Amino acid sequence: MLKSAPVLSEQLGDIQGMLKSGYGWLKTSRFWLLTVRDGREDQARAWLKELLKPELDLIVSAERVGEAKTKRIDEALAIAFSHAGLVKLGCEDTGAHPFPTPFCSGMGSRLRESLLNDSPRQWRWSDVEGCLDRQAVHILVAQWSLRDATTRMPDPDPEVFQINKVENNPYSFAKRNDDPEERLREPFGFRDGIAQPVILGLRDVDGESDKAARLHAGPLYEDRVVSPGEFILGYRNEYDELTYCPDVERWAQLHPGSRFTLNGSYLAVRQIEQYVNAFKELEDANDVSVCEKMIGRRKNGLPLSWKGNPDDQIPDSTADAFRYQVDDANGFMCPKGSHIRRMNPRDSLGSDVPSGVKASKLHRLLRRGRPYLEETADKDEPRQGIFFIACNADFERQFEFIHQRWMRNFRFGALHHEDDPIVGVPQQPSKTFTIPALPSGREVSLKDLTGTLGGGYFFLPGIKALNFIAESMRPAPRVAGSSAETATVR
């Protein structure tokens, strides 16, 4: 355990910018899933080093994002590694401060498969080596850019890497219903990326956007504010404890008093295909409002409890300012089994509102995924979905808890036989979704609306650690009494 946290405001230059911003103005996204070919580790590191060159200006720090000149950022990369990838590139964790089990075993492992109620036989890729029919991804590069910009990122060499590129869905930012802005819509047509935690210490307390957000959300703004240690390693979390920082060999020799994972985060990544035609059939057979109840928001992003006009244009911070326990205890507006109520039960976990809000802050995710689209032979039926990325500091308490205890729990919220209507367990013999109402509710029969094509756990290092990985030569032999054992930490 670290003895004390560094001052976050002094570390912003070392934190990758995706923890501060979803780069909403960079409307093109591309996700590179790379496997380092055997014997090509040095070339892989050389390519990473190239990406880090200051003149390419591709690695954006949280400090730079916060400089209020964000519109000048025309391209940004985030680089993360699976455990297999770190080992391949010579970054072995120390015996004294090892990586946590979920990260080491990987989302694609048998154990995680059963914990997450997954069936990864169909997966094209994962973070685990040794499945011949599945790519074992070592490096994830997320690339965001302006729609028409030519990229500065040098392409990875197919001789060095096995490459799988997940491309942006060009229709994901669409102007609809006279919306003055092009705002993100996922493939079923819902506005997405509205509800996000605000990381204490990363927000610009004096900045215009934060002031506006506080004004729009009123007192409920504080419900969203979460300690930095929930997302960034090495800082205080919602238990007021310092988030555990694993370390790697040789780091302490170069950076005494620090740990390799300080200022980093973990990413839970899933490529989720969405069956858009099945969703349209469901909408046609029922009514749009049924599908809105399943998600828990209107298509335009308004909360289902919104009392104004259904076409109102409201800021995201207003659209995220609502609770359930008092205003919608029975789920007559937002059903208890809906996607958003499962993913973030807000105040409804505790015996009273403050304890409920406090409890849900222990299980928040910072979502940074984007819709993707893959052309097929049939032009009218491209394969599409969400390249889902959730940042968190503790896989077990955050991503896995939500997945297992809320999303794929058939008894969530006193329900007794249904899981998440959108991302529940696939291929159930019969699947239903309950819409509570008076005098009696309604049960809707559902088909599978999504399927998972791949997934993995990744570590998003701080920028210094990123340079260390790129610079790292082959692992030095372990010297007794060196590195982690003698590391002094702040």
Ligand code: HEM
């Ligand atoms: C294809 C699959 C998915 C679709 C179509 C989808 C769609 C949506 C939509 C439309 C919203 C409401 C917009 C917003 O509040 O930002 C939302 C919210 C959310 N989703 Fe998903 N989602 C998917 C998968 C997942 C998965 C796998 C997770 C986590 C394991 C997840 C976690 C969340 C969270 C945490 C929220 C915010 C809830 C809140 O704070 O009120 N989603 N999702």
